[in-house]
Amino acid sequence: MTRAALLTALLLLAGAHAAAGQSLLSTRGLGVPIAPVEARARALGGASIGLLGVSPSLGNPAGVAGTGFRGVAVAMQPTMRDVEFAGRAGSIDATRFPLVRILYPASGRMTATLAYGSFLDQTWAVETEGTAVIGSDTVPTTDLVESTGGIAQLHLGAAYTVSSALALGASIGIYTGDLQREITRTFPDTLTSPLRSFQTRVSWNYRAPLASLGIRWDPLPLLRIGASFTWVGRLEAEGDDGDPPDRAYDLPLQFGAGASAWLAPRVLAAVSAQWAGWSRAADDFQPPAQAGEAGTVARDVWNLGGGLEWSGPRAGERSFPIRLGFHYAQLPFRLDSEADASEWAAALGLGLRLAGTEETPLAVVDLALERGRRHGASSDATPDGLTEDFWRLTLSLNLFGR
């Protein structure tokens, strides 16, 4: 890898955010899970495990086995959402970086990796206009609740090529991140008797250990199967600003499996399924502060996806793969008065090799455009619940050096 490419990678690592605002459903529980996958897998319905070809996503530590080049993979994901809830609608834009990964072939059989990826998004903001009865007066209020932060995962791992058909991978790391919650109340219409605004801010720092194992098996030259298992220790949320109480949560065991195969000389199919045992975190949630209030519950969730990749048109030695995919995921958190939340998305993707050959690419850009919907928070009070229709663009860049 050139010095310039290394510098670029460091810049990207420094600027990576675990989350930058993804869903109002992250008001529930510990937030909304965000998959640390790049654009190719995103376009194939999130099927990153067992995917033929280079797969820098974090789903399977064995996925990068056999990569003979130094490289860096970066993904960026702007999202535009139309939100509707309780008769009100709005639009929200946000951008995040779900994945940064550095690859380094330590030997002919082993590839070392350092990766930083998203895990849980806890960034949201809600503004509410209301009134407060103060003594004999009723004054208008505007409450702004802003939650900024999330949890990301840092992996140090290695993938080992046992044979031409079998690779193993392992990684260790930590879940890390922080969360700031800021509440502001302003009194917009008190000119004659001005009321100073209220603001409070608390923050936490997150830490939890993790370890992941993966296997990649090519039983046939045209077929690849992968599987992974991730163990996570207890997430410690240590109170920081504002001295909030510390909290701790059991994070889920996670299993993933997937496969891909060449259905035709130029058509690839990929599927994957992932399971996360989030229900174990529910025991650590606090009961409602007051009787009659809804508590937070968690459930085990499935994340399913698949897609097709057509090698696409060619221009000289270059090909431009076109991808279609579909993805469905259950969301783990809700209030006990609400129905379960979920999301789906249909994806269209495009690949573009900027430099290098098909066998030894130097720079590859992948795009995935998803149209999807999240739905949740439906209850007796709000039977239609919260709907987020989103356009999500994932753009990833893979740079390699010989």
Next chain:
Amino acid sequence: MIHRFLAGLLAAALVLGACGDEDPTGVGGPLLPGGVVRSFEVVLDAGTFLLADTSAGQFHTPAQVGFLIVAHEFGGPSPPLEPGLEAHALSRFGPAPGTVAFRDTAGNTRTDSLPRFIGGELLLRFDTLRSQAPGPVRLRVYPIVEAWHPGSASWTLRVDSGQVRLAWTEPGGTRGTAVDSAEWAAGRDTLTFTVDSATAAAWTDTANAARGALLLAEAEARLRITSVQLRLRARPSARPDTIVLSGVVPTLSTFVFDPPAPATRALQVTGTPTWRSFLRLRQRLDTLSVACADCPGGRVRLADVVINRAALVLQPVAGPPGFIPEDSLLIEARPVLVSELLPLARSPLAGRAAGVLQSRLAPAAFAGAGAAPVELPLTSFVAALAATPVAGEPQPLNTLALLGVPEGVLFGFATFASRDSVGAAPRLRLVVTRAIEVELP
């Protein structure tokens, strides 16, 4: 190489261009049922927040203000002022001018250094809006016939310089034979009194320590005079058939009144002499626990809430009738830099007000019972007292002075119920907000 450069550039551009923040949205309000903050009112009684209060009236004496008061039986009869307020205006004039200007027969202006003064007139201008009388009032001008000191004279003392105290033979100013009289009626802004040549000469004789004019009213009234001018009639020596008027500005004026401004049990603010009231609030308001409907245990410490507004609630009470302010007034609270080396009344005040009444108070508020309480906002001052102290930082100021804005423009003063008043003592009204739920699930 170019491709690698372009690739790196694209990556950097992606990073720089992708930094965006979540916009606040009003869509998700119902996602947080029950709200996340509560605002409520707390009213602290005087015993809780007020350690002491007192009033001092040693600022801006009558000789220092820019107006004069003449009163007769004003506000009476009512104890303890029966038969009412009496006030006399005293003016001392400077020397007669050494020269006068006149026109000669050719119409040219000339100056004569040997004029002969043949009398004059005393011109008074009134503040008609701040003068009160039920009917026409005859005002009479007298010469003062005892030596007196304009800076310290009072109703009973003609000199009160601290070391020397000399009483008037006649309280209110020992006077000679009346010089002239004139009738004032509501709306009239000017009165003129004729002054004979002997009186004019006596009033402008700077060797005469008794010189001066005394003005009194003979009917119920409290009149406010904004200026006094002695104008002398002179015949120029070069043209004795001509009379010219030449003004003599009083060097010093004051007014004396009876009874003296009473020190009531109320908090007194502004007036002449000017009153200030001092309130010492409790330090460490943060340690106070106040009622809170939805707090654990039903109470919350002030340290755990944010004070959105704090206001001192003052109850106007009836003041002595003769001393009711002659106009609406504004009151501010200034922090006091209390020093053990100085009495409280002489302690310096902070340069900026901690709070100002939001509207002017009408004199009627002090004319009888039943006036509505007034609020003096003190949010920053009280918030500092309710903040948890930081080690190594000085304690916030906790003493306030209530004073008129500006001072020295009114004769009457405002009166408010003090800490000892049952049921009407000052209160501290707070609007506070606390977070209900900011924690992790």
